[in-house]
Amino acid sequence: MTNDNPRTDLIGLTFQGTDFPGLFHELADAMTRFGVEIIDVGQAVLGGSITLSFLVSSQHPEDFEVEMRRLAELRGLSLTLTPGMADDVHRLPGRAVVTLLADTVPAEALAEISAEVVHHGGNIDRVRRLARTPVTAIELDVSGVEVVELRRRVAEVSAESGCDASVAAAGLARRGRRLVVMDVDSTLIQDEVIEMLAAHAGREAEVAEVTERAMRGELDFAESLHARVAALEGLPVEVLDDVRAAIRLTPGARTLVRTLKRLGFTVGVVSGGFIEVVRPLADELGITYAQANTLEVADGKLTGRVLGEVVDREGKARALAHFAQNEGLPLERTVAIGDGANDLDMLALAGLGVAFNAKPVVRAQADAAVNVPYLDSVLFLLGISREDIEEADNLDVDSAAMSGTGA
Incomplete structure (x- = not known):
């Protein structure tokens, strides 16, 4: 006005x-x-x-x-x-938030991205630093731009400069409750569960090669899954306990989930892996939704087959939509995080699709890419600062101390 x-x-x-x-x-x-x-x-x-x-x-x-x-x-x-x-200077219509993320932000990246803002008729109205450790995150409030077109150009600059960058709509669209759904293998955790299982059968290298080709989009995921699971035939079901115990969370995974839950967000995981591993992990972290494939077991051994419909590329997108419907949230208020080609439909469907240390085909199509090894860096793309995260952690410690429960 x-x-x-x-x-x-x-x-x-x-x-x-x-x-x-x-x-x-x-x-x-x-x-x-x-x-x-x-x-x-x-x-x-x-x-x-x-x-x-x-x-x-x-x-x-x-x-x-x-x-x-x-x-x-x-x-x-x-x-x-x-x-x-005068006091009648108003921000231009078309508001966006551009977030830059890197170990240290190169001046060239900042110059090129700000040039794109100007080229698209926009103006940088405010700048703030969201984090300085373990990565640097800088947020630019921009007006006078068309979000989708600026996002496309900034993604190209990001890929060339080596500095991660994302563009999101500003205003009320960026606030309020959200649903965040992430892949599990090589995203929430550092490992590929099927390869860990295959190691018990002495076939890890063979299975890893098929996994890599599937994640690059070179093989149909469902066909590759059946082929890889067949290599597990005859393994005692107890190996699932061994694999669960050996899983390594991605650095920042606990912080990401903990902070999202404090904000009142809902968190889900959807995996082309196995519910026998994914569900206990989700329960441990307090994640609400979990969907993955189910391994068939007979006489205490894996049969080398999966039960029911395979959770593949399309299945992941359907799961995200189902979770959002359960939460009463529009798809615009969802965030998806993944690394492989079987995550592409989910990333495209979400309001914000984030490629996390992803294959090139995924980085090229996602709304934003994060190439630092810390999963909680995704929080900066949502406008949450490191100070906000640490303050919330300290409040929890203080509350626990006051209640006598300890940290």
């Missing part, structure tokens, strides 16, 4: 220099003596340096400006005064 009566009697003030406790209060308190009305204010602190801007009106502008200059000089701050500013 536009302002029919824009103010042009305003003064813009921008202070820059070394930050110190109480600076904001000192400046605001000084303004009270000059009948100042605050129209807008913004502050950014980076590495101990501060930029603090006010848009104000004053009943005594001349005296007010003299006092502000005196205070700036006293505190060793630079001050830029801009009289006659």
Whole structure:
């Protein structure tokens, strides 16, 4: 909505220099003596340096400006005064959030991505750092862009620069409860369960080769699954216990699930692997939904067959849609995370599809790609900062200590 009566009697003030406790209060308190009305204010602190801007009106502008200059000089701050500013500058329609993610963000990536924003008629309105360890995450608030087209171009720049980047719609679409559904093998966990089972049969290398080809999209997944499961025939069912005990969670997996649940999100897993392994893992992490294939067992041994319909590429997408329906959530409010070709339909169906350390065919088609080894980095794509995560963890520790249950 536009302002029919824009103010042009305003003064813009921008202070820059070394930050110190109480600076904001000192400046605001000084303004009270000059009948100042605050129209807008913004502050950014980076590495101990501060930029603090006010848009104000004053009943005594001349005296007010003299006092502000005196205070700036006293505190060793630079001050830029801009009289006659208006307050009717609105953000351009078409809002988006661009998130950059890397060990350290290359200047070339930031330059190229910001160039794409400008090329598409947009403007970067705000910038904030979401995390600095173990990866750097930077978020750009952008206006005046078409999300789908900007996402396509940013994905191309990301692939060339080696810096992960995503583009998501801003505003209310980014807030509220969501459903997050992820693949299991090589996503939630570091392992491929079927290869771990095949190792007990002495056929790990053979099965691993078929798995790799299926994940690259070179083989039909259902056919490859039946071929690989056949290699397990005759294994005692107890090997499932051994495999469950040996599974390694992906770094950041617990943090991701824990944080999503604290936000009130629902988490699900869907796997081309086996429910005998996936369901206990989901229960341990507090994951609500789990869907995977079921191994046939006879006389205490694996038969080399699966029961029922195979959870393949299409089955994963159907599972996501079913989970969303159960939760009463539109598909726009879903996030899917996966690494292989059999995840592509699920990633395409979700409101945000994230390729996690994925095969090239998956990275090329996903909305966003994460190529750092920490699964909780996906949280930054949702606008959740490392400080938010750590603060929530500390609150849980404090609550446990107060209740006497320990951490």
